[in-house]
Amino acid sequence: MEPLRPRVTPLAPERFGLQVTIDQETHELLQRARDLLGHQNPTGEIAPVIKRALELLVARLEKEKFATTKHPGTSRPSASARHIPAAVKRAVRERDGDRCTFVSDSGMRCGARNRLEFHHLEPVARGGQATTENVRLVCRAHNQHEAERAFGAGFMERKREEARM
Numbered sequence: 001m002e003p004l005r006p007r008v009t010p011l012a013p014e015r016f017g018l019q020v021t022i023d024q025e026t027h028e029l030l031q032r033a034r035d036l037l038g039h040q041n042p043t044g045e046i047a048p049v050i051k052r053a054l055e056l057l058v059a060r061l062e063k064e065k066f067a068t069t070k071h072p073g074t075s076r077p078s079a080s081a082r083h084i085p086a087a088v089k090r091a092v093r094e095r096d097g098d099r100c101t102f103v104s105d106s107g108m109r110c111g112a113r114n115r116l117e118f119h120h121l122e123p124v125a126r127g128g129q130a131t132t133e134n135v136r137l138v139c140r141a142h143n144q145h146e147a148e149r150a151f152g153a154g155f156m157e158r159k160r161e162e163a164r165m
């Protein structure tokens with residue numbers, strides 16, 4: 001992932017200055033959000049508006065990505081072997097701490113927090129199940145790496161070619 005583009009300057013312990021250029025539409029959204037927050041932000045500062053917006057955004061994206069829900073145990077039984085039930089996704093995500101679990105031969109854990117995917121230790125193609133024991137979080141690069149290790153680079157290349165046809 002690219003480094004953060006906006007200028008973020010540490011000002012004091014746990015305090016950062018943030019400088020970004022925004023377009024007209026974003027500016028209007030910011031004003032509107034500030035107005036709507038009203039009593040919750042009586043001084044009309046921007047920082048609490050950004051914080052609230054990010055809290056909502058992260059909750060929404062996490063929900064989309066990991067099927068986070070306040071009502072566990074309501075997911076339907078899986079139709080395909082590749083489907084990972086929401087309860088398993090939640091458990092895996094919690095256990096792995098929302099980070100890539102890949103460990104290199106020299107013992108270094110990747111720990112990436114972005115582009116995470118669910119990886120089957122025993123591949124579905126070989127009868128691997130969508131259970132908490134058989135699924136773990138890995139970043140996209142390491143998911144690909146593991147697939148190539150399991151099936152061989154040639155096999156994965158053919159798969160990609162098939163997918164293009």
Ligand SMILES: [Zn+2]
Pocket residue numbers: 100101102110111112138139140141142
């Ligand atoms: Zn990784």
